[in-house]
Amino acid sequence: xxxxxxxxIGGMGTRAGISFLQRLALFSDATSDQDFIEFIxxxxxxxxxxxxxxxxxxxxxxxxxxxxxxxxNRAGSDxxxxxxxxxxxxxxxxxxxxxxxxxHPVQLVTGYLxxxxxxxxxxxxxxxxxxxxxxxxxxxxxxxxGHSVIALDDEAQEHLFMKAIYAExxxxxxxxxxxxxxxxxxxxxLLLQKGAEVLVLGCTELxxxxxxxxxxxxxxxPMELMIRKISGLVCPE
Numbered sequence: 001x002x003x004x005x006x007x008x009i010g011g012m013g014t015r016a017g018i019s020f021l022q023r024l025a026l027f028s029d030a031t032s033d034q035d036f037i038e039f040i041x042x043x044x045x046x047x048x049x050x051x052x053x054x055x056x057x058x059x060x061x062x063x064x065x066x067x068x069x070x071x072x073n074r075a076g077s078d079x080x081x082x083x084x085x086x087x088x089x090x091x092x093x094x095x096x097x098x099x100x101x102x103x104h105p106v107q108l109v110t111g112y113l114x115x116x117x118x119x120x121x122x123x124x125x126x127x128x129x130x131x132x133x134x135x136x137x138x139x140x141x142x143x144x145x146g147h148s149v150i151a152l153d154d155e156a157q158e159h160l161f162m163k164a165i166y167a168e169x170x171x172x173x174x175x176x177x178x179x180x181x182x183x184x185x186x187x188x189x190l191l192l193q194k195g196a197e198v199l200v201l202g203c204t205e206l207x208x209x210x211x212x213x214x215x216x217x218x219x220x221x222p223m224e225l226m227i228r229k230i231s232g233l234v235c236p237e
Contacts, residue, residue: 004234005038007077007100009068011045012061012084013172016204018043020083020223023207027227037234040075042068050086051130051162062090066097073099079233081105081226083204086130103229105222109200110140112225113147117198117218124150124196124217126187127203129162137202150194152187161187171205181209188215 010017052058164183
């Protein structure tokens with residue numbers, strides 16, 4: 001059987017990307033070296049911050065994203081995935097530049113909602129300010145009858161969630177503080193108080209701390225859905 005190669009754009013941030021690879025490996029039903037998924041990983045830590053570009057007009061990440069796409073195409077990828085949800089604001093440009101399909105995590109989330117939570121009305125979303133501003137989740141989710149997306153208010157978004165992600169010893173750093181984890185916990189509680197019936201982890205870093213939060217409602221992790229999608233494409237049943 002022909003080997004399927006997965007191209008993955010990482011480095012946004014590095015720890016989150018490596019965590020994704022570890023989860024991808026653990027999900028594989030492998031009993032030997034040769035059974036694991038073949039992937040090509042570009043840890044492109046040179047990609048400018050996606051939210052800073054979207055919200056404040058700072059340097060665009062697109063040139064570096066396209067550099068990764070080109071490298072992964074040249075390496076023979078059969079499909080590509082970016083391990084940063086906010087980067088999908090530039091999905092159209094990435095797909096246009098790619099010789100192979102670029103998988104989209106938001107499409108997986110909406111499909112999962114339709115399949116598993118079709119009767120849920122209020123969907124809590126934890127995501128970067130860039131993702132919120134571009135309505136990457138809002139528009140496709142709210143197109144479904146009766147569904148609404150609940151996010152943090154502006155103050156909590158910037159001084160609680162974004163601080164937990166970006167501040168010193170936040171989730172993007174090499175050492176994550178207990179304070180950052182507690183800020184995420186508080187952000188979750190605020191969404192629950194607003195009536196969230198399902199919680200979407202709309203930022204890659206959240207997967208690293210989700211288990212410790214003990215969230216009392218169903219959680220949708222786009223990274224887990226992507227791992228399942230990749231596994232299905234590489235090893236179809």
